[in-house]
Amino acid sequence: MTIFTVNKTINKTIYQAFGLHFDSEILLPELLQRQDTQEADVNIEIQDLSEWRSVVNTRENNFTMQSIGFMFEIPNTALFCIQDGKRIGIHPFPDADMDKIRLYVLGTCMGVLLLQRGILPLHGSAVVINNKAYAFVGESGAGKSTLASTFVQSGFQLLSDDVIAVSYENGEPVVHPAYPQQKLWKESLDLFGMSEDQFKPLHDEVSKFAIPVTKHFHNKTVPLAGVFELVKMDSEYVAMREMNRLERLHAMMLHTYRGALIPRLGLKQWHFSSAAALAGELFALQILRPTTGFTAPELMNQIMRKIYQEEMQGDTIYSTEHFN
Amino acid sequence: MMNKSLIGSDQVVVQNEQYIASDMNGETVMMNVESGKYYNLGMVGGRIWELSSSPVSLENIVNTLVAEYDVTYDVCLEQVSEFAGQMFKEGLIEVVAEKDGLRVE
Numbered sequence: 001m002t003i004f005t006v007n008k009t010i011n012k013t014i015y016q017a018f019g020l021h022f023d024s025e026i027l028l029p030e031l032l033q034r035q036d037t038q039e040a041d042v043n044i045e046i047q048d049l050s051e052w053r054s055v056v057n058t059r060e061n062n063f064t065m066q067s068i069g070f071m072f073e074i075p076n077t078a079l080f081c082i083q084d085g086k087r088i089g090i091h092p093f094p095d096a097d098m099d100k101i102r103l104y105v106l107g108t109c110m111g112v113l114l115l116q117r118g119i120l121p122l123h124g125s126a127v128v129i130n131n132k133a134y135a136f137v138g139e140s141g142a143g144k145s146t147l148a149s150t151f152v153q154s155g156f157q158l159l160s161d162d163v164i165a166v167s168y169e170n171g172e173p174v175v176h177p178a179y180p181q182q183k184l185w186k187e188s189l190d191l192f193g194m195s196e197d198q199f200k201p202l203h204d205e206v207s208k209f210a211i212p213v214t215k216h217f218h219n220k221t222v223p224l225a226g227v228f229e230l231v232k233m234d235s236e237y238v239a240m241r242e243m244n245r246l247e248r249l250h251a252m253m254l255h256t257y258r259g260a261l262i263p264r265l266g267l268k269q270w271h272f273s274s275a276a277a278l279a280g281e282l283f284a285l286q287i288l289r290p291t292t293g294f295t296a297p298e299l300m301n302q303i304m305r306k307i308y309q310e311e312m313q314g315d316t317i318y319s320t321e322h323f324n
Numbered sequence: 325m326m327n328k329s330l331i332g333s334d335q336v337v338v339q340n341e342q343y344i345a346s347d348m349n350g351e352t353v354m355m356n357v358e359s360g361k362y363y364n365l366g367m368v369g370g371r372i373w374e375l376s377s378s379p380v381s382l383e384n385i386v387n388t389l390v391a392e393y394d395v396t397y398d399v400c401l402e403q404v405s406e407f408a409g410q411m412f413k414e415g416l417i418e419v420v421a422e423k424d425g426l427r428v429e
Contacts, residue, residue, distance in 0.1 A: 101401045249353055268357070269344055276346040277352050 014040055018114060018165040019176030019221055026090065026098070029201040030106060030210075031179045032219065040112065043147065044105065047089030049079045058143035064264055066317065070112050077311075082109055085116035100308055106179075109164060115265055119176075120166045120274045121257035124225075126159040126175050127151040128218045129225075129307055133175035135164050137255035138230035143296065145183055147230065147303075150296040157218035158182065161223070163257050166224055166278065175280055179219035181210050226283040226310070227251065228303060233288040236297055240285050248279035283310055331408040333383040333401055337376050337417045345373060354416065363416065368393070369407060376412050380409060 002025030015022040015031035022031070023040035049071075051241055054139030056071045056079060063072040071115045077096045081089035114121040124137035125148035138146040145161055152158050167174060229243070229251050243251065252275035253259065264270045270319060285306060289295055331337065345354040345365075352370025353374045354363040365373055368389070373384050385408075386401045393400070 100419040244355065246364055247349065249348065249355075250362055253355070269346075272344045272355060273346040277349040 002197070012038065014038060017177070017179045018110065018119065018163070019167070020117075024104065025106070028106070030102070030181050030212075030263070040087065042086055042088065044088045045090065047091055049081055049089060050299035053079060053091075063261060065266065070116070070196065070261075070265060072108065074100075077104065078103055080104060082112040082116065085113050085118075088113060092297065101187065108258055108261075110288055112261060112265065114163070114165055115258070115262065115267055115271075118167070118270070118274075120252075120271075120278065122164040122166060122252070123162070123255050123257040123259075124164055125161045126164045126224075128157045128159060128222055129304075131220045131222060132225035133159055133164075134225060134303075134307065135175070135227045136230055137164075137227060137251065139232075141297075142230040142232055144230055146296050147299060148186060149182055149301045152182070152213060152216045154298045155216075157214050158215050159218050159222070169221070172243075173282075174221050176221050177217065177219050180213045182213055184209055185212055224282075224287070226307065228253070229284065229286045231286060231288050232291050235288065235290050237290065238295060238302060239288040240302065241288070243284045243286050245279060248282055248284045249276055251284065252279045252282075254277075330405045330410060331382055331419065332405065333386065334381060336379045336381045336420050337385075337408060337412070338379040338420050339373060339376050339417055340418055343416060345370075356415075363414070365411075365416075369411075372404065372407065372411070373416070375418055 012023050013027075014034040014037055015024055015028050016034050020041040021037060021039060022028070022042045022044055023038075024044035025046050026044060028044075041223075050064065052068070052071060053067060053073070056073050057065070061194070064070070066081075069081040069087070069089070071079065071081045073079045076093055078093055078101050079091040081087075083089065088105060088232050090101060090105065092098075122135055122137055124315050125144045126133050126135045127148055128134075129151075136147050138144050148158060148161055159175050161182045165176040165177055165178065167176065167267060227248075233239070252308055253271070256262070256275070258272065259271070262268060287299065287303075289299060343354045344357060345352050347353075347370070348364075351367050352365040352373055354365060354373070355361070358365075367419060371389065371392070372385055375388055382401075386397065386404050389395065389404065390397050390400050408417065411428050412419060
């Protein structure tokens, strides 16, 4: 059992992400560190979960709630257990790749953890414009990261490039910064003139690369001012349309990070209510974009114009809509 | 295509449990868990949904609404009956029984 002989007496490193402090037994170089505190909201620990292996490693029981927490197993990698939004237990398998374990800790485990804590995680990228967060959501390959990257290249700051953690402060939706990393497809690297050998390929996403963003990372919680849903379409130009309330509700439901796990977490009603609360007064536009040709800079300009128009209309952004 | 389906005042209705509902700026929005279809019932529609959380006769719903809103019984009954008919058609509510047992007409 050599894998469990972790020296727990070493100085702990407190990491910060999604508005939470993490005390982690595994190194998480992607995350920002906090030197000023030893207090943590969440513990990430190597945990002997051997007794649960036989329970969880069936098709029916993988990714389910067990008495000790939400558990899932990734073959040849690890068994994970997320408990009450407070603890992520990792039982690594022999010869497991630490990079791969980290990918699941920062991905699925974080998603489940946020859901358990009542923080709505949206799947997409978020940037800061005029001290407010704007989120880009959409299906995989819709161009969320590429668009976010275009904003970053133009000097705007990034809040997240995968999981957008939304909660409420004084009744207003806010976005908590994730961690300073971008995920880009190889094609996008080429377009931005970056070379792929400078960056680390992400596990299981062979043509996606992790790119650190340091000075362009926004490390403060900011109000969520709007959401853009990116949709690929067969056309030659970009079209934008305002979404009505039920469309916004649907988009929030659809683009929830790891939304498929929500019924298994027993959070269906909470999820629907959270999505409805968020969608109620949100400024949201659907962006229909051509499938071919690189349009990110053009898209960025159009989005900036829309945001400018919205901000001209007043402090709080309400969208106009008509029902039935 | 079809004439409007109406629910009579003595019919007893109840929420279909396949739906989850929530408040959205004072209005009730719903989703069918199976089909993923969304509905907006509005404010009064949401109240009707709320009142049918356990089996309730349409007459009782109307009586409650008449007390809460500025509307006459007859007008309210007509509108609620039509609205409940739509809800029934969409499967949002079920008709469980007649108030005084089965009626034969």
